[in-house]
Amino acid sequence: MDEILTNTELKMQEAVENMERRFTNVRAGRANPAILDGVKVEYYGVETPIKALATISVPEARQIMIKPFDKSSLSTIEKAIFEANIGLTPNNNGESIILNIPVLTEETRKEYVKQVKAMAEDGKIALRNIRQDANNEIKKLEVTEDDKKGLMEDVQDLINKYNDIVTEKLKEKENELLSI
DSSP states (O other): OHHHHHHHHHHHHHHHHHHHHHHHTSOOSSOOGGGGTTOEEEETTEEEEHHHHEEEEEEETTEEEEEESSGGGHHHHHHHHHHHTOSOOEEEOSSOEEEEOOOOOHHHHHHHHHHHHHHHHHHHHHHHHHHHHHHHHHHHSOSOHHHHHHHHHHHHHHHHHHHHHHHHHHHHHHHHHHOO
8 A cells, every 4th residue: 555655656756857857948048958958969870969969068148058079060969959949049160059048028938938837737637647547556455445545535645745846846937937
């Protein structure tokens, strides 16, 4: 019985962490190297993450600098950034690639807030699915009805806790997006 609760809590933690990772892809007008996490570069026939091919730094608040270990990969990294469609235009200076993060307009900020709210709702849906799976497992257990009911209440307490965490993370990200 404790195993079900432990597994359920681990799955809920993973769901919240996944949502937070998705939040980092929504830029708030500041440079964040995490927006490049999903960008893969074709390097000697293998899809390779940029951070495996280059040093990524933030020299200024709204600028990301990508300095490849192998200068011959500069153009393929630039091409991969274009194709990733992350909303940034790479500037190749022959040594490194500079990504300038544009200032967000009020309209863009509101659009990003909508995206973040949708991501938070997806996180809550994932939590509800995890609760449903746990409750189904509990129903299959051969224990008394009182024990089953108690376990289901424990699972409900877990989902309430993690829903509060999702709501708090959403508020933090909204404040980050709306602050200038």
